[in-house]
Structures are given as structure tokens and as C-alpha cells.
Amino acid sequence: MSAEVPATALQLLSLVKADQTVQLFLDTVEVPEPGPGEVVVRVEASPINPSDLGLLLAGADVTAAVSGGPADRPVVTAPLPDAAMRAMTARVGIPMPVGNEGAGTVVAAGSSAAARALLGKTVALAGGGMYAQYRCLDTSLCLELPEGTPAVDGASSFVNPMTVLGMVETMRMENHQALAHTAAASNLGQMLNRLCIKDQVPLVNIVRRDEQEQLLRSAGATYVCNSASPAFLDELTAALTATGATLAFDAIGGGKLASQILTCMEAAASAVAGSYSRYGSAVHKQVYIYGSLDRGPTELTRNYGMAWGIGGWLLTPFLQKIGLDGMIRLRRRVAAELTTTFASSYTDQVSLAGALQLDAIAAYSRQATGSKYLIIPSR
């Protein structure tokens, strides 16, 4: 192994304990020797995505979190509500590495040609456990970034880019013509907006505040519906009629919005269909829930005929569906458009210890629009 790789390094861990708390802390772990097809990457940047929070925080009540330990090794403890604890029984007592994606420099390589070819390169990473100073992983989980790309620019090249590409691919695979999207001013939503403009896919953006509407319109969005508008349902129906969108991706989950989207899709479909059918239109209307900004129950009024569906959508099963070829095709596109279509920006950069400051946890657990944290493990 190269002399610049230390024997041990820091890693962030999340541990659910039998006393119904979660403990977040940094541990010193061994940096492994890479196997033949593996490389060791010095992680230089890793984002805190909404999809990391479930594993990191375990559904804990972060408003009741307390912090101990020295400043460079904080130990945060937060209580789990009963429902969260029931869902976490399988991970009690097992410290879990966290961090879906990141980017960094390959500092050691196994014996295979593929591994050795990456030595010294900047790569984007997927595969979990990225909130760490070093990560050893299979070369298939590394995406070589174009020469000269800083690691910060490649840190978010997997989750959000592959998710928005997955949404558009799902639209095509399931024979829809256009998309609707909720919480559309999020980092992911802005990226989807850029992708749809570039690929000429009509997109109905649904937001809940004026400034979010302005943000998307100034980014070139044609259809933006504000759920706070008194005429929201009429405006949404008009946008769905204009675009023909019969597929929506919903980041919110709880409440009535998913059902309202189906109601407005049915109104749009019936306006076209013309004659009465007791079972509603024959047009299939689909909402996929991919996030849970509102953890409350989803309420379906079912006033949209019988041709409708709602369900969970997750990146991993989608990638399994399109297979390795499909995944390579999408990742190549991400690499080529990393600083344009698939660019991410961050409001805060923190060290591993900084990610465990109580004020930082309070901020990123809110998942507020526009706020995004990036961990720089070397700090």
C-alpha cells in the first residue's frame, strides 16, 4: 500500500441502542488493504442527502439530542420515539457506517488492471459508508471523473443525478409523455427541471411558496403550480392538461397532495375523453412516492376512476431493472454533464466532527429548500 495511506482513519457511525436512543460518533477504524478488484479512496467530499437521514438519524427526535465528548470527537445521543424504535429492531447494537455517495482520490489499488488504472484519479463513489476519511471499495462503484474535476464537483454525482434520470427513464418505460414533481424547488427538483428542459420532457413543477416558484421560473420552468394558491387545483389541472402528464414523483408522501394530483390528472383525462364512463377514464394515472418530507399518512380520496396507482419508488430497484448496461449509459451521461445539468451546490461545508454539531444536525434534518450540507472528511 502507498506510504500516503495511514493505517487507521476516522469514520462516522450511527448506533441504535437497546435503551431506545441513537448514538452518533466518530470511530478510528483500520484502512483495509484493497482486494484485487478494489481501490482505496481518500474521501474528499460527501453530501448529506435526504436519503442519508433515515440511516443516520434512525427516526430520532433530534430536538432532544444532547452532545458530549471532546470537540473533535463529539458523541451525540438522541431518543427514538416508540414507532421509530419498532422499525429499528434489526439494527440495535450494530454500528452503521453512513453516507451514500462522495468523491475523492484513489490512493491505493488492488492488483487488477481496472484498479491500477484508477490510481491517482479523482473518482465519484456510490455504495455507502462515505462519511469517512478513507473508503475501500470495488472499482465498479467508482466513476472516473473528467480530468481536472475537483472532488467537490463530483461528490453528488450518483444519488440525485441517477434519480432524476431514473424518473425520466421510468416515464418512458411506463409509456407516459410528461412528468409532474412535488417539492420541485429542492436540489433534486432543480436538477430535474434542467434535465427536462434539455431533453424536452414537459414537466409540471409543484411548489408551496412564491419564492420557490420564482426560483424555478428564473431557471426556465414553463409549468409551476403553487399549492398555496387558492386556485391550485384548477391551475394544476390546466398544467396537466397542457403537458399530458400522467406520472408524478412525490417527495412529500403524507397528506392529500398525491391524491389531489390523481384527481387533477383524471379531470385532465376526462376533459379529453369526452363521453361518460362510470369507472372514470381509461387513462392510467400513477404517482410514485420517493420521499417522506411529511411522515404522516397519505390520504387517497379515490375520486379518479379505477385506472390509477400509487406506490414507492427507489433508485436501487430501478437500477436493477435497467441492468448494468443501462446504468453505465446513465453514469456516462452524468460524468459528461456534471457541471451543467447535474451540478449540485452546497450552503455549508463541514468536517466529520462538524456534521455532529447540534446546530448542524438541526439544520440538515429540517430538509429546508435550498439548504445542503457537504462533509469534507479531511478537515
Place this chain on the structure above:
Amino acid sequence: MSAEVPATALQLLSLVKADQTVQLFLDTVEVPEPGPGEVVVRVEASPINPSDLGLLLAGADVTAAVSGGPADRPVVTAPLPDAAMRAMTARVGIPMPVGNEGAGTVVAAGSSAAARALLGKTVALAGGGMYAQYRCLDTSLCLELPEGTPAVDGASSFVNPMTVLGMVETMRMENHQALAHTAAASNLGQMLNRLCIKDQVPLVNIVRRDEQEQLLRSAGATYVCNSASPAFLDELTAALTATGATLAFDAIGGGKLASQILTCMEAAASAVAGSYSRYGSAVHKQVYIYGSLDRGPTELTRNYGMAWGIGGWLLTPFLQKIGLDGMIRLRRRVAAELTTTFASSYTDQVSLAGALQLDAIAAYSRQATGSKYLIIPSR
């Protein structure tokens, strides 16, 4: 046309009026000459299915129905709630024939060989407008019944038999191994129970009363879960674990039951899967809502990971999916097992005018388990 076919005959019609009422009445209509591929059938029996009620009653408040007209030509008027009226705008002012299925004797035939071959035969019918003394329709909508089958035995040979066959076919097409079913003591539920026993498909029957549980157990059901039991969720989880059922058909629609089924399916899948996944099990869990005994909203708690779906299920799109060959195969099976697997029984037989008596409407609109009306149009 044959001398035994009258020039005019009675038909039951349902008319939504602009004054926000529905009017149900009998009209004298012309019996048409059959086209080349058509036959005229004297309708001798036609059931009132739950799936007929939406078209017949238009969502009216039947507790406020009033009746006028002579005894043999009653005219029933009932008010529509606002929500029902909004859903019925496309049929205002258009008298709608009602009755999805029935059976009778072919009394006139068009010039094609297929039509002439049916002359004098007893046939089961699908295609709407069966609450009538005569019905002219294409031969493809007729199923010739085995020699000697009374029309009463063939009256319900389409909707319920094809629906239960459709449920089992859907299970196979979507790669599930077993089924769950709600309102399982209904006429349709009892039929599904017989079909699953015969085809060795594990079936979890969900009911809400002790006598319904007894009814199904005495009909040979292995798994019956009573939602009124204090241990219902544990019992349902155990039955879903034992059968491996990851697909449910739900006749109820509103409330929490569909979501509870998904929760218990996830508990069953997680018990097998073993290790923790932050996104829940990878096993896809599906509920199809095919009825709406509870018209209230469906409430989804989404505590079952991301691999789940819920949606509407309707016989017609299913039949389109399997194509003409598939449909013929299923209909042949229905004809062969019409008095065994696919037998229906009726608690009441009424004339066309009798179907418009207020007490009859009150009874069949309740959709109580075990109660089923058959219309005999010649009475």
C-alpha cells in the same frame, strides 16, 4: 324476425337530471332487428351486482328516495349529494341502460353463421343494458351454456367468475405466490375461495364478523382472519407469512385496512429477510382496490418500506390485457364449472318493476353479505 319477438319491450333506465336527482324508471323501447353478426336474446335472469350500483344509483342518497307512478311502472326519484353530482356531469340528461350481465334464450339471429348457430340456445350475456326484456347484441358477447342449463344458473357467469379468475391470473402474471382478499364472505369472496381451493392457490380471507369466518371455514377455507379480533394484525401477519401472500384484492377501499395489509405483508417479508435495510424489504407488496364498500378516503401509513403499490383494479382492462384468446380460455372454464366453482345463489328474485320498489333498493344498495338480488324481466 321470429314471430315470438315483440316489436317493443320494457327496459330499466337511470337518468341523472340537472335538478341534482336521479330518476329510475321503465321505458317501452323498440326491439331492434339483429345485424348480420348479432342476435336478439330474451333476457330471463340478470343479477344486481355491486358493480351495477354506481351506474344504477349514480351515488344518490337512496334513504331519501321517493316513488311515484303505477305499480307496474314505478318512477323512483332520489337526490344526489354535491360530490356525486360533480362526478355525474357527463351523463346529465342521458337515460342510461343498466345491468352488466344476464342470461336468456336467443329468439332471433342475424344472417351470419355464428349468429344462426345460436338460435334457440340458452346463452350467458355480458355487455350492459341487461335489465331489459330483450337485448340485441353481438355474438361475441354471448357464451353458449351447456345443454339444459337454466338461464338462472347462467345469469352471473361473467362478472364474478371472470373477476375471481382475473385475480388468480393477475397473481400469476405479476409473480406472486398467494392471495389475500377482503370482504371475503361476499358472493364473489366465496367463489374465490372455491377457485383457490380447486387450483391450490393459498388464500388469506379477511372478514369482519364471526359468522363470516364460520361460513368460509365450513366452505373449506384454511386461512380466515377477522378484523374485529383484538389480535387481528398478528393473526394476519401469521397467515401472510404462512401463505407468502404479497398481493391482496380489496373490495372495501376506504379506511385503514389496505394499509394494514401492506404493514403485515412487510412484517412477514422482514421476518424472512433477516437483516436490516433502511428502505424495508425488497419484496414488492401490492394491494388492488376493486370495490368501494367504504367510500371514505384510503389512509396509507407507509410504514412498509419502499417496495409497495396500491391501485385500482377493474375487470375490463384486465381482459384487454389477456386478449381474446385469454378471455375465451377463461370463459370456457366458467361454462364447464358453472354449477360448481362458479355457482351463484340469490336471496331474492324480482321483476323489473320489483327492482324499483323502495324496500328492494334499500336492501340491495346496502351490499350486505349474503344478500343478492336477481331480476327476472319476464315477471
